[in-house]
Amino acid sequence: MTIQVRFFASLRERLGRDGCELEAAEGLTVAEVWARAEPGQPLPANTLTAVNQEYCDLDTPVRDGDEVAFFPPVTGG
Numbered sequence: 819m820t821i822q823v824r825f826f827a828s829l830r831e832r833l834g835r836d837g838c839e840l841e842a843a844e845g846l847t848v849a850e851v852w853a854r855a856e857p858g859q860p861l862p863a864n865t866l867t868a869v870n871q872e873y874c875d876l877d878t879p880v881r882d883g884d885e886v887a888f889f890p891p892v893t894g895g
Contacts, residue, residue: 821839821883821885823837823851847878848875865890870884871885
């Protein structure tokens, strides 16, 4: 299965890239996607996650062709 991973805002700047593509033989959760995309890097506190542009939890399953996004909390005024 192929998963598109996207990093936004300060995460993109910190990691030095805006995303990657992951190949996996089995189903993954959002947390496992982060662990494979950024091995050895802990997920920053308060990071928001989305699968196919819908907010989700870290234990949300990911399917072939999904887009998983990681981004910092957004504030506005």
